[in-house]
Amino acid sequence: MALTTxxxxxxxxNGTATTIQMESGIDWMKVYNYTVAAASQTTAVGVEYYxxxxxxxxxxWEYKKSNAANAANLSAIITTNGFTYVDTSVESAxxxxxxxxxxxxxxATIPVVTETATNGLSAGNVVRLTNIAGAQQLSGMDFTVxxxxxxxxxxxxxxxxxxxxxxxxxxxVVNWQSMYYPRHRRITKITQATQAVVTLSVxxxxxxxxxxxxxxxxxxxxxxxxxxxxxxxxxxxxxxxxNTVTVDIDSSAFTAFTFPLTAAVPFSPALTIPxxxxxxxxxxxxxxxxxxxxxxxxxxxxILGAGANGPAGQNNDVIYWVAGSSFSxxxx
Amino acid sequence: xxxxxxxxxxxxxxxxVSLRQTEDELTRNMLAGTASFINCVGGVNGDxxxxxxxxxxxxxxxxxxxxxxxxxxxxxxGEDKFGTAPVRDAYFALASTQxxxxxxxxxxxxxxxxxxxxxxxxxxxxxxIANLRFFLSSIGSVSPNASMLAANVYNIxxxxxxxxxxxxxxGYSANFIYRPPAVAGGPLGLFATAGYKFAEVPRITNxxxxxxxxxxxx
Numbered sequence: 217m218a219l220t221t222x223x224x225x226x227x228x229x230n231g232t233a234t235t236i237q238m239e240s241g242i243d244w245m246k247v248y249n250y251t252v253a254a255a256s257q258t259t260a261v262g263v264e265y266y267x268x269x270x271x272x273x274x275x276x277w278e279y280k281k282s283n284a285a286n287a288a289n290l291s292a293i294i295t296t297n298g299f300t301y302v303d304t305s306v307e308s309a310x311x312x313x314x315x316x317x318x319x320x321x322x323x324a325t326i327p328v329v330t331e332t333a334t335n336g337l338s339a340g341n342v343v344r345l346t347n348i349a350g351a352q353q354l355s356g357m358d359f360t361v362x363x364x365x366x367x368x369x370x371x372x373x374x375x376x377x378x379x380x381x382x383x384x385x386x387x388x389v390v391n392w393q394s395m396y397y398p399r400h401r402r403i404t405k406i407t408q409a410t411q412a413v414v415t416l417s418v419x420x421x422x423x424x425x426x427x428x429x430x431x432x433x434x435x436x437x438x439x440x441x442x443x444x445x446x447x448x449x450x451x452x453x454x455x456x457x458x459n460t461v462t463v464d465i466d467s468s469a470f471t472a473f474t475f476p477l478t479a480a481v482p483f484s485p486a487l488t489i490p491x492x493x494x495x496x497x498x499x500x501x502x503x504x505x506x507x508x509x510x511x512x513x514x515x516x517x518x519i520l521g522a523g524a525n526g527p528a529g530q531n532n533d534v535i536y537w538v539a540g541s542s543f544s545x546x547x548x
Numbered sequence: 549x550x551x552x553x554x555x556x557x558x559x560x561x562x563x564x565v566s567l568r569q570t571e572d573e574l575t576r577n578m579l580a581g582t583a584s585f586i587n588c589v590g591g592v593n594g595d596x597x598x599x600x601x602x603x604x605x606x607x608x609x610x611x612x613x614x615x616x617x618x619x620x621x622x623x624x625x626g627e628d629k630f631g632t633a634p635v636r637d638a639y640f641a642l643a644s645t646q647x648x649x650x651x652x653x654x655x656x657x658x659x660x661x662x663x664x665x666x667x668x669x670x671x672x673x674x675x676x677i678a679n680l681r682f683f684l685s686s687i688g689s690v691s692p693n694a695s696m697l698a699a700n701v702y703n704i705x706x707x708x709x710x711x712x713x714x715x716x717x718x719g720y721s722a723n724f725i726y727r728p729p730a731v732a733g734g735p736l737g738l739f740a741t742a743g744y745k746f747a748e749v750p751r752i753t754n755x756x757x758x759x760x761x762x763x764x765x766x
Contacts, residue, residue, distance in 0.1 A: 305577065308692050346698035355696035356596060386698060394581030395574075396750075429755060431584050481696060482589040482596035489584045491755045510578065510751045 222540035229522065231531035232338065235302070237517040238539065243269045245299060245518055245539035247527040256283045260290060265527040267299035267518070270547065274298050278525060297521030304392045305514035311344070312389035321351050321382035326364050327373045329387065334368045337361060340455070342390040342418055343371070351382025352478045357402060357485070358390050360419050363455040375415050375459045377404045377475040397421065397511045398490035403430075404475060406438055406486075411449060412467035415460045416488065422461050423507040424448050425498030431487040435480050438473040441465070447494040461488070559742050560724065567722055567744045573687060575714060576642075578750040579705045580689045585760035586611075596696035599766035600647070600704070602655040602677065608706045608761050609679045612639055615756035617708025621681060627664040635663050638681040641761070643704040644688025650766050651675060651682055680706060695764045704761040711757035714748050722746035 221240060247265040260282035267276050276298025280290050304310075317332040329345070337343070339362035345354045354376070365372035393399060398421065405415040414430075422428070425448060432442040446463030453459065476483055493508040518539070520528035529535050586607065591598025619637040626634035635658065651657055651674060659675040660666075672683045682704075689703035724744050729737035752758060 305573075307577070307580075307690065311693055314693070314698070344693070346693065347696065352596070352696055356694055356698075356701075388693065395577040396581040399581050400584060429584070431586075433586075482587060482591075482598050484586040484589065484597075487584055489755050490582065510582070510749050512574070512749070514577075 220541060220543045222538065224536075224538040226534065226536050229529040229531060229533040229535055231522055232528070233297075233522050233526075234520045234528040234535075235517055236520065236537065236539075237515040241516055241541060242301075242518070242539045243542040243545060245537065247520065248536045249527075249529050249533050250536055251529065251533040252281055257281050258283070261524045262294075262526065262529075265298070267301075269301070269545070271299065273300050274521070276521075276527060280525075294521075294525060297523055297526040299527060300519040300521070301516075302391075302519055303514075303516045305395055310391050312391060314346075314386055314388045316386045318345075318348065318385040318387060319383070321345075321348055321354065321373075321379070321385070323379060323381040325378050327354075327376050327379055328365050328370050329361075329373065330370050331387070332369065335371060337366060337371050337389070339363045339366055340419070342393075343387050344390050345373075346386045346388075348382040348385035350478055351379050351385075352481045353476050353483075354379070354382065355385070355481075358418050360417070360459065373417075374456065375404055375417055377415075379475070380477060382478070393418075393513070395512060395514045397513050398426065398508055400490070401488045403432070403436075403473075403486035403488060406432075406441060406467060406473035408468050408470055408472060410466050410468055411462050412441070412446070412465045413452075413460050413462050414488065419453075419459055420451075420461060420488075422448055422451060422488075422490070423498070423503050424451060424501045425494050425503045425505070426490055426508050427492040427494055428461070428463065428488040429491050431484075431489060432473070433484045433486060435476040435483040436473055436486045437471050438467065440470040441467060441473075445491060447497055449497065556726070556740070556742060560726075563724065563742060563744050567724075567746065569687065571714065571746070571748070572685070575712070575750040576687070576689045576705075579712065579752070579758065579760065580691070580703050582752060583705065583758045583760045584755060585703070585762050588761060588763040591763075591766065593764060593766055594697070595699055595764045597701060597762045597764055599650055600654055600761070600763040604761060604763070605654065605656075605677045605680055608759055609639070611759055612706065612708050612757065613679075615708075617711065617754075617757035619679065620707065620709055624664050629664055632662050632664045633658055635676050635681070636679050638676060638679045639706050639708050641680040641682045641704050641706045642688065643682060643684055644690055644702050645684045645686050646688070646690070646700075646765065647682075647684065647702055647704070647763075648674065650763075651677070653766065691762075697764075699764045701762050701764060704763065706759045706761055708757035711754055712750060712752045714750050717747035717749060720746075721748065 260280035263281035264279040401416040446465040450462040522528040587597035588604040590601035590603035623637040624635040691701040694701040
């Protein structure tokens with residue numbers, strides 16, 4: 217029938233939350249764990265899940281499978297790790313819960329944030345710090361975290377320059393990036409070299425051949441770089457120590473780049489601004505010459521929670537799903 | 549058909565607003581994610597960025613002028629009218645209506661009611677500071693919890709002539725599509741459908757001619 221759409225798919229779980237992007241909005245979704253259904257279970261675990269528009273975020277209806285004849289609780293509402301419907305074009309929905317429990321930001325070569333509660337982060341998450349006493353230069357910035365240090369109550373700011381230690385403050389997860397690629401990025405380090413190596417605070421996503429303009433305010437020292445346009449000749453995507461771009465700008469005689477101290481606020485950040493493409497360079501490196509094309513990355517979709525009782529299942533579980541929009545919705 | 553059907557007529561009006569507002573939002577999001585930005589630093593609210601001040605506006609105008617950005621609109625010559633003042637040629641500053649009050653307190657602000665002439669003024673215009681004429685919208689760009697103290701950051705897109713463009717894809721701008729009951733209504737012709745589609749991408753054409761001035765509220 218017109219106005220009714222159904223989409224379906226399959227994936228193999230990697231044991232973590234899985235995001236399924238949809239062509240259009242959906243009103244309901246069913247998820248089936250083929251692996252669980254095909255095996256005998258000693259304890260009841262989730263085999264089928266259902267979501268309908270109107271469920272609170274993270275909720276779902278779970279049907280469990282067990283070989284025990286009198287297994288209890290075969291049908292239950294799950295209140296966490298269920299279904300989370302997302303629309304990444306909505307700016308206000310990008311942020312997670314504000315955590316106000318930071319107790320320290322270290323002065324290690326790669327700064328480490330310590331907090332009192334369990335953070336629930338995964339390596340590669342992007343976190344925004346705010347109101348970090350003693351290190352306010354970090355406040356309001358987003359960082360990729362956790363590749364170097366990640367425990368239940370600590371996480372590293374993987375690409376940040378060394379700082380004077382900070383104390384209390386807040387953090388929150390940034391769930392997804394701004395809508396359009398390529399994006400501006402904040403600079404944390406620039407080397408003095410014949411080809412400057414630039415480190416960005418968040419996984420940059422740039423490609424070889426892209427041209428970027430530098431905005432380097434006086435507070436960062438290397439003012440000679442301000443306003444220059446460089447072509448990216450190499451990128452380093454090593455998660456622990458990389459996230460750099462190398463540009464064809466000789467910065468060896470420039471003043472050193474120094475990230476400002478807390479006393480310097482307020483100031484404007486140092487930025488890379490994507491401005492175009494050196495097609496010859498891209499072709500020589502076998503990179504798509506349209507890598508700099510403006511691209512809308514927003515989507516609507518569903519985040520499936522993982523685990524024995526989550527719709528995304530456990531590692532190597534084969535998951536089938538079907539979702540759709542209804543012709544008529546009649547909520548009384 | 550639209551003249552004869554008040555329901556369809558109303559739906560067409562609403563869809564038209566939705567279409568143009570969606571275009572605005574896409575352009576807004578592109579500018580927020582890709583345009584270069586500077587923080588307001590002249591204020592005294594203790595945050596980073598601070599509230600907007602005259603020195604911040606002057607800094608933006610200076611940067612755009614240094615980059616040879618052309619102003620968007622001509623000056624308005626002074627006239628012999630009580631309480632009015634001439635208006636400089638200006639760049640456009642596109643921002644959120646949440647800045648009402650904060651803008652009024654900036655040194656040199658002139659509300660549009662004090663322009664020498666009201667000819668051609670837009671509904672959304674709020675006023676002028678130096679060479680920036682401010683156009684406000686309830687869907688102006690806001691970055692939630694993005695300041696040093698976790699306050700909302702308001703993005704003011706200061707743009708010169710031809711700084712960005714909306715590029716139409718696939719040879720059309722937008723289509724309004726109506727399907728009457730005889731086509732879309734099923735076996736019994738019970739319903740009609742109306743909708744729009746468009747294919748375009750916003751794109752900065754010269755990054756030196758657009759600057760996002762970020763601020764918090766006083």
